Amino acid sequence: MMKKYANNSPEAMARLLIMLMMGDGNMDPREIDSLEKLHIYETLDISRQRFIEVLHAYCNDLSDEAEEDGSIHLIDRQRIDDLLDTVDDPKKRLLVATLALDLTKADKTISEAELAIYTHMLDRWHLTLDDIEDAFAS
Template sequence: MMKKYPANSPESMARLLVMLMMSDGNLDPREIDSLETLHIYEALDISRTRFIEVLHAYCNDLSDEADDEGRIQLVDRQRVDDLLDTVTEPKKQLLVATLALDMAKADRSISEPELAIYAHMLDRWHLSLDDIEAAYAK
């Protein structure tokens, strides 16, 4: 059972980024570094410490879901949908989708699980890459 955060809270948005970071089973140090350089903490209105707490809680929730052999399903459609449903405000969905894309590009490779979850995120929230570009083109 996943920890509950208030809908549209900084923690709910942070957890979606954590889910993407963890989806390939490899937490790349560059992804953590990118949180700082991309100003993700400020964008989400969350402290670095609180973000790390959300990361730890997510990892603990995943380990609680391990089967008898200790295997963990990193990409579970129901979990992904449940977590995506915690962010319902269109502006916040657009923000998370934009930050996720920036973060994924930071380690210069987007894994298949990251790409699959990201595509599902856009589809579930009815967003396109054009929406993201239009909202955040500088």
């Protein structure tokens, strides 16, 4: 069972970025570095320390869900949908989708897992890349 955060909270938004970063099972150091370069802490209104706490909680929640043989399903549609539903404010969805796009490009490669999660995020939230570009071009 995933830890509960208030809907649309900085923690709920941070956890979505963490889910995306960990989707391929590889947390690239460049992704962590890019959190600061992209001003993600300030944008989400969360401290670096609190972001790390959310990251640890997410990892603990994943390990609690492990199968008896120890395998962990990083991509689980129900979990992803449940987490995506914790951000329901349209402006915050647009913000998270934009930050997620910037983050996935940080390590210069977008893995199949990251792409699948990101595409699902956009579909579930009824967003397009044009929506993101329009919102942040102005």
